[in-house]
Structures are given as C-alpha cells and as structure tokens.
Amino acid sequence: MDRRDDLRGRDPSRPGARGVSGRQQVALVLLRVAIGWHFLYEGWVKLVDPGWTSAGALAAAQGPLAGVFRELSTHWRILEVVDRAMSWGLTAVGLGLVLGLLTRAATVAAAGLLVLFYLMNPPVPGMEFLPGEGSYLIVNKILVELFALGVLLAFPTGTVAGLDRLLQGRGRAIAGRADVVGSERPPEGIP
Amino acid sequence: MSKGDEAPLLTRRDLLAGLATTPALVAFVVAARTHAAYRKDSRHGIFGDLLERLPLPGGAGESGAAPAGPVLNVGLIGVGYRGKQLLVAAGFAQPGQLAAGESLGTDGEAPLGIRIAGVCDIYQPNLDWGVVASGGTAVPYRKARDLIASPGIDAVILAVPDHWHVPLAVEAARAGKHVYVEKCFSHDVDGALAAAEAVKAAGVVLQLGHQGRQNSLYALAARLAGDGLLGGIRLAQAFTNHNGPVLAWNGAIPKEAGPRNVDWEAFEGNGATHPFDLDRFFHWRKYWAYGTGLSGDAFTHEWDALDLVLGGLGIPGTAIASGGIYGWRDGRETPDTYQVVYEYPERGLALTYNATQANGWRRDKILFGADATMTLEGGVRVYADRDSTRYAEFLKTGRIDPDRPIAAYLPGDGRWLDAGTSATQHWAVSRGLLYSTTPTGRRVNTATLHLRDWLDAIRSRRQPACPIDLAVVEAVTAHMGTLSMRWGCRVRWDAAARKVVPDRDTGGTA
Numbered sequence: 001m002d003r004r005d006d007l008r009g010r011d012p013s014r015p016g017a018r019g020v021s022g023r024q025q026v027a028l029v030l031l032r033v034a035i036g037w038h039f040l041y042e043g044w045v046k047l048v049d050p051g052w053t054s055a056g057a058l059a060a061a062q063g064p065l066a067g068v069f070r071e072l073s074t075h076w077r078i079l080e081v082v083d084r085a086m087s088w089g090l091t092a093v094g095l096g097l098v099l100g101l102l103t104r105a106a107t108v109a110a111a112g113l114l115v116l117f118y119l120m121n122p123p124v125p126g127m128e129f130l131p132g133e134g135s136y137l138i139v140n141k142i143l144v145e146l147f148a149l150g151v152l153l154a155f156p157t158g159t160v161a162g163l164d165r166l167l168q169g170r171g172r173a174i175a176g177r178a179d180v181v182g183s184e185r186p187p188e189g190i191p
Numbered sequence: 192m193s194k195g196d197e198a199p200l201l202t203r204r205d206l207l208a209g210l211a212t213t214p215a216l217v218a219f220v221v222a223a224r225t226h227a228a229y230r231k232d233s234r235h236g237i238f239g240d241l242l243e244r245l246p247l248p249g250g251a252g253e254s255g256a257a258p259a260g261p262v263l264n265v266g267l268i269g270v271g272y273r274g275k276q277l278l279v280a281a282g283f284a285q286p287g288q289l290a291a292g293e294s295l296g297t298d299g300e301a302p303l304g305i306r307i308a309g310v311c312d313i314y315q316p317n318l319d320w321g322v323v324a325s326g327g328t329a330v331p332y333r334k335a336r337d338l339i340a341s342p343g344i345d346a347v348i349l350a351v352p353d354h355w356h357v358p359l360a361v362e363a364a365r366a367g368k369h370v371y372v373e374k375c376f377s378h379d380v381d382g383a384l385a386a387a388e389a390v391k392a393a394g395v396v397l398q399l400g401h402q403g404r405q406n407s408l409y410a411l412a413a414r415l416a417g418d419g420l421l422g423g424i425r426l427a428q429a430f431t432n433h434n435g436p437v438l439a440w441n442g443a444i445p446k447e448a449g450p451r452n453v454d455w456e457a458f459e460g461n462g463a464t465h466p467f468d469l470d471r472f473f474h475w476r477k478y479w480a481y482g483t484g485l486s487g488d489a490f491t492h493e494w495d496a497l498d499l500v501l502g503g504l505g506i507p508g509t510a511i512a513s514g515g516i517y518g519w520r521d522g523r524e525t526p527d528t529y530q531v532v533y534e535y536p537e538r539g540l541a542l543t544y545n546a547t548q549a550n551g552w553r554r555d556k557i558l559f560g561a562d563a564t565m566t567l568e569g570g571v572r573v574y575a576d577r578d579s580t581r582y583a584e585f586l587k588t589g590r591i592d593p594d595r596p597i598a599a600y601l602p603g604d605g606r607w608l609d610a611g612t613s614a615t616q617h618w619a620v621s622r623g624l625l626y627s628t629t630p631t632g633r634r635v636n637t638a639t640l641h642l643r644d645w646l647d648a649i650r651s652r653r654q655p656a657c658p659i660d661l662a663v664v665e666a667v668t669a670h671m672g673t674l675s676m677r678w679g680c681r682v683r684w685d686a687a688a689r690k691v692v693p694d695r696d697t698g699g700t701a
Contacts, residue, residue, distance in 0.1 A: 033215045044223055098215050161211035169201040169209070 040094025100162010421560025
C-alpha cells in the first residue's frame, strides 16, 4: 500500500487527495488561484503596455547582485529578451496556476521568478524601500509568496481542481485501455 | 477502493473538478478589461488622444547601412577634451584610446560615412592622438588655416576655444567648407553676426554643437508643451550646478606641456597678447580673452533645451545678470557664481537661470504653466496645477493628484536612473495616473546623432538641427547676460541697430 494512502484513510487513488480534507483542498486551490491571478495580472499589464520595459526595475536593483541586474538593463538586445521572457513568463505561469495546468512546472517557475525578484531588492539591513509599501526585514511579501508556493509544491492541487486532472484522467484512460488489452482488469493503485 | 479506479475513464466529477478554477480566468479577463477601460477613459479625458499620438522617445539612431553618397572628408580642428569626445562619437578611436566604459558612438549604429582626412592641434600630444584615432588617415596640421585650405577637406569640426570659433568658421565658410562648431557660437555679438553673413554668403551648412538638441526627451517635452498640456507658460527656470576642478575649469595640466610642444602664439591670436601661460592655455574658460563664462559655456546648454521645448525663444527683449568669484579664488576672471533673468515681453515669458561651480546638487529645469508644471532633467514629469481650469474636474473628483505626475517619462537608462532617481521618485511615477513609460530604445550618443544630422544636412542640402540663425540667437542671448553682468546694468537688444545696449531707465530715485 502506498505510504500516502493511510493519511486519510479513504479513496487513496483519488488524484491529489493525499490525506488532506476537502476543506483543506479548497483552501489550497484558492491559494493557488490567487497566486496565479497575481502572476497573470503582472504579465498581462506588461503585455498590453507597448512601452513597458524591465529596464527601470533592473536599474533600480539593490543588494549584492545589483550590479548584474543593472548591467542587464544597459544592453538593449539583452533587455529585449528579458522583457519578452518576463511578460510572457509571468503570463504563462499565471495561467498555469489559475487553471491548474502543468501545475508543478508552473509552481516551480513561479518560485524561480520570485527568487529573482527577491534578489533584485532583498530586504536586508541597509536597503531602502518605497514609501507606502510597508516595512520589511529579510521577510517581505515576495518571500511569503515564495513560501506559499512551497506549500503548493508539497500539497499539489492540479489534480484536485485543475486541467491537470483532465490530463491525468486521459492518461489513466489510455493506460487503462492498454491494460484491458493486456489483462482482464487494470492493476490496482494507479495514481 | 473506489469505482473510479476500476473504470479509469473521465468521470463527470473529474470534468467538474478539472474545470473548477476556469471561472477564475473568466473573472480575471473581465476585471482586467474593465480596469484597462477605466484607465483609458481617464487618460483620454485628460489628454485626449495626445498620448496615443506621441511617439515614444528612445532608439533614435538607426542601425544599418552607411548613408548614400560619397564619403565626406572631415577635418577636426582642436583635439582637446571635446575634440577627442567628438572623434569617439564619430566612431574614430583606437581601442587603447577609449576610457573605461567608453564606446564608439557608432557602435551598433550605421557608420557616418566620413573619413577623418585631417586633424589640427597646437599641442603636439593632442595632434598625435588625433592621427592615431583617425586610423592613420588624417594628415596632421599645426596651422588651422592649412587644414581649412586643403582641397582634400570637405567639412570641418571646430572644437577650439570660444575666441577661435568665429574666425575659423568664417575662414572655413569662405573656403566653401561646411562647419560643425562647438558652443558658444561666438566670443561676442558682432562676431556672431559677421559669421552668419559669411556662412550664408558661402551657402555652407553650419551646425552649432548643441548635441542636446538630439535628445528625444526634449522632443517629447516639446510635444507635451506644444499641445497645451501645461497651459500658458509664463515662467521657466534653468540651473547649472557643477563641482570639482574639472567642471570648475581647473582640470589637470599635463606634466609634459611646455613651450616646446605648445604653440602659444597660435592659441592667443585674435588680438590677445599675454606671456606664455599654461593655465591660460589649458584653463582658457577662466579668462575673458578666450572664454565666454558660465553664460556661454553652461547656460547655453539649458537655453538650447528650453528653446527646443518652448518652440523657439528668439532673442530676448532684456537681460539682467550678476555674478561673482566666490568658490574658486584662483586668479580667474570669469565668475563661478552667476544668475540672470531674461524677459521675452512679446511671448509673455520670463526665463531665470542660476549657476554655481562650487556645488553639484542636481536641479531640474522647470516650466511653469497655468494648468501644469513640467520638470525636465533626465526625465519628463508633468504635474497638474492645483488651480488649473483644464484639469479642474479631475482635481475635484480626485482622479488627478497634484502631487503626483499626470504624465511621466523616464528613459530606460540605468546610469541615469542610478544617479538621478530615487526609489521614491519611481514610486511616485508608478502611482501617477498615467504614462509612466520607459522605452525599450537603446541609448545613443547624442553627439553622434548631432554629427549625423549635420552630415545628412550637407548631403541633402537642408538645414541642420541647430543652424546658423539659431546659432546667432544662442550667442546673442548668452552675451546679453554676460554684458549685463560685466556692465552692471540691465541690457536690451536693439533690433534695428543689431546691438546689445544698456537699458538705461528713466533715472528714477528712491
């Protein structure tokens, strides 16, 4: 028996169940959709604004890696690539999280972007921050969002509520048919 | 074991769960579109379609092929601080000659289609530098007149002390050579008028070296101001704050310099007679015999930007100025502290300028309009005026906050943002109602663009960006301030006599 099965005691093969209650699943899915929405809008505003560029943000970078980010902002060819990767990357990641599509990859990519954003303006002692944004030391909203993504990686929800469930269902169906051909009944414990 | 495992096809429940979060995407699209429409309405209400019509600045240069037409043979007279910069801007310097972080102005751009056919300097190491930078194509000249007279030269760049601008420009024009001359255009008013006559008579193209005219920022600001976004502009302020020896005209004098490699007589020329003096030779800006003071040297840059943004200032009606030597009491003649007020009664505008060479604080140029205020320095920001009638409705409903820019443009220039923009400013712009944009354009050396404009003008027989008539306005404006300061009285432009004269008043008593 799969080790995960005993966490909840029923329907262990139900995709994504993994021993969390229905209420907990709803909470996790809401968290995923909210983070996805945030990424999606950050990507969207950059896509619809023809004048947007990451140059300003890169140039205003602080902290130990500021020099690297600033250097990027001064080469327009590199900047074009960064801009495109940023606007489309944020949008794609946002769509993935909202729709629960390729959820794991989207979660990892989102976390990667947040690491970059965190490093661009790390709230370490001695850094300056924008007024009205609040006060941070080491931990800021980016880091909290990053850790929330960590929770989503630990408790995947794409197959609870998301298009991944359809993909997986389809995969299972194909696998099932293959099994039907090969044997009388499908093997147990197909996830 | 559930039934689903035994029949591993998509169930109704799978379908519902699979699509459970899709409505969030629908909600997102509706919300984002609603928000975008609101912003567009706000923007349209304030600006009409102005912002849609505005070309985003940036990337003004073109990369690609060299210009059509024959290669022009250019001679550079004066390979000093500015002359070297112009050579680099034109794409001529050997790798070892570039300073750290410096690159050729033509890098990533189309070449200018010129050959440096001659260089001239009266300080031998500069002359040698120019020959090397040209790639060996330049013939070295010790006498400017010989370079100008050479049949192998089509056009000359004059990067010499101010007192030599007019004599060499006139000589070049008479020889049929096109001229790019550094500012200030002339050393005195009469010189500017005489040079204009000579240039026009010869039909050559003269470009005054105000490369700031190529700054796309000012073109954008001009469009904003020209479209009436600011309302009537009745007052403008400009400033120069410089600090440190180089900007206070006291840069290091090369150790190897001396009578053996400096042609002192050629430097003085123009009627001046002083004994050999390296301070005068290298720090000529400090002396009235050669330089034009803060007015000719620093103010003219600010004047140039304001002239562009305000759509042609013309010669002012009057000027009153004062100044003193307070920061650098090193025997200099030209004040290091200077202020001037120009009146333009015909267009209903006053322009004030204030400069110091003993402090480096950065001050924006400011244009004060009845409906909005524009600050201009590395970026453009427009703030609605609290008592504006144009924006009254928006101010009343709180859609415009007078403390935040209604329009802002910050070039995507890391170095500038680094030096001139605090996080607070970025924040203010990001919270500004609209149009906070950094273009994807690359940075282009404005001197390269200005040289290109001059060469294009020569090839296509058109007027360049800063032509002879504007050069005269620049020089007269600058000299009015200097004369007012030196005479100790307000001066006015006598248009009929084409002279600057003391503006003696009625002799009122207190």
